[in-house]
Amino acid sequence: MPELPEVEILVRHLDPLLRGSRIARVEILRPRTIRPLDADTFRRHLDHRVITGVRRRAKYLLFDLEPGPAGSPRLLLGHLGMTGRMYLQPPDQPLARHGVVVFDLGDRLWVFEDPRGFGHLTFEDRPLAGLGPEPLSAAFTPAAWRLSLRHSRQPIKVRLLDPSVVAGIGNIYASESLHRAGISPRRAAHRLTLAEITRLAAAIREVLEEAIRLGTSLPLNFGPANPGDALFYYGRSPDTPAAPTERFRVYDRTGQPCLRCGTPIRRSVQAGRSTFDCPRCQR
DNA sequence: CACCATGTTCCTTG
DNA sequence: CCAAGGAACATGGT
Numbered sequence: 111m112p113e114l115p116e117v118e119i120l121v122r123h124l125d126p127l128l129r130g131s132r133i134a135r136v137e138i139l140r141p142r143t144i145r146p147l148d149a150d151t152f153r154r155h156l157d158h159r160v161i162t163g164v165r166r167r168a169k170y171l172l173f174d175l176e177p178g179p180a181g182s183p184r185l186l187l188g189h190l191g192m193t194g195r196m197y198l199q200p201p202d203q204p205l206a207r208h209g210v211v212v213f214d215l216g217d218r219l220w221v222f223e224d225p226r227g228f229g230h231l232t233f234e235d236r237p238l239a240g241l242g243p244e245p246l247s248a249a250f251t252p253a254a255w256r257l258s259l260r261h262s263r264q265p266i267k268v269r270l271l272d273p274s275v276v277a278g279i280g281n282i283y284a285s286e287s288l289h290r291a292g293i294s295p296r297r298a299a300h301r302l303t304l305a306e307i308t309r310l311a312a313a314i315r316e317v318l319e320e321a322i323r324l325g326t327s328l329p330l331n332f333g334p335a336n337p338g339d340a341l342f343y344y345g346r347s348p349d350t351p352a353a354p355t356e357r358f359r360v361y362d363r364t365g366q367p368c369l370r371c372g373t374p375i376r377r378s379v380q381a382g383r384s385t386f387d388c389p390r391c392q393r
Numbered sequence: 394c395a396c397c398a399t400g401t402t403c404c405t406t407g
Numbered sequence: 408c409c410a411a412g413g414a415a416c417a418t419g420g421t
Contacts, residue, residue, distance in 0.1 A: 112399060112400080113399060113400095116399080142416090142417095169399095169400075169401095189400080189401085190399090190400085191399090191400055191401080191416095192398070192399055192400055192401095192417095192418095193398090193399080193417095193418080193419090208418085225417080225418055225419065226398090226400095226416085226417050226418050226419080227416075227417050227418075228400060228401075228416065228417075229400090230401095237401090237402095261410095262410080262411095263410085263411095264410080264411070268411090271400090273400095273401085280399055280400070281398090281399065281400085282399060283399095361399095381411080381412070381413085382412075382413065382414090383398095384397085384398085
C-alpha cells in the first residue's frame with residue numbers, strides 16, 4: 111500500500127484505535143516477517159505490553175510502547191514493503207489469506223497482511239538513523255537540501271528514491287513531484303539550479319499534502335472485508351469504488367495526454383524502475 | 394509463458 | 408574508499 115501519504119493516512123487511522131490497547135498475545139504466521147530479530151524474542155517482548163501511540167517516520171510505522179520490564183524495547187517498528195496492510199477486525203472473522211502477524215488485543219485483532227512479504231516488524235531502529243529530512247517538516251528547506259544533491263551525477267529521479275536524500279518518497283511520488291516542478295527526471299542531480307531545487311521541494315510538499323488530503327477526505331475502511339480501500343493501489347477489486355480519477359498526473363499514464371499540455375506521457379526505465387514524464391513540460 | 398508491480402538491502406563492478 | 412547498477416526477497420495481476 112505504501113508511500114509516505116498512505117502510511118501517514120494509516121497512522122492517523124490506527125493511532126486512536128490502538129492507543130491504550132494491551133497486547134494479549136502475538137501470533138506469527140510467517141516468521142520471516144520478523145526480521146532481523148527472531149520470532150520468539152519478538153513475541154516475548156510484546157506480550158502484555160500497552161501501545162501508547164502510533165507515529166510515522168519516512169515509510170516506517172512507529173508504535174510507542176508503555177515501559178515494560180527492564181531491557182524491554184520502547185518502540186516497535188513496522189514497514190509495509192510493497193503490499194503490506196494493517197487493520198483491526200473482530201476476533202471471530204476469518205483471517206486474510208496473507209495475514210502474516212496477528213496481535214490479539216482481547217476484544218479485537220490487529221492484523222498485518224502482506225502477500226508479497228517485503229514488509230517487516232522489528233525493534234531494530236538503526237535504519238531510522240540514516241534517513242533524510244521529512245519533506246513535510248520545517249527542516250526541509252531548499253538551502254539545506256541542496257547540499258545532499260550537490261555531489262551526485264545520478265539522475266534526479268533516482269536520487270529522490272534514496273531515503274537518505276529525502277524520507278518517504280517512492281516511485282509514484284518521485285515522478286509526480288518532478289512533473290509538478292517541470293523538471294526532467296533525467297537531469298543530473300548536481301546540475302539542478304537553486305531555483306529548480308526550490309521548485310522541486312515545494313512540488314514534493316504539495317504532491318504529498320494533496321495525497322494525504324485526498325486520503326483523509328475519503329470514507330476509508332481498512333478492514334479485510336473491504337480490500338478496495340479506494341485509495342490504495344494494491345488490492346482493488348472490480349466491485350469496489352474506483353479511486354478518484356486523475357489522482358496521478360503522470361504515474362501509470364503512459365500514452366495518455368499530459369493534463370497540462372496534451373503531449374502523450376512517456377514511460378522509461380531508470381535504475382530498473384519505471385519513470386513517467388511529459389517530454390514537453392519536463393526538460 | 395512473459396512481463397509488470399507502491400520498497401529496501403546487499404553484492405558486485407568500476 | 409565511493410558511486411552506481413543490478414539481483415534478491417515473494418506473490419499476484421494482466
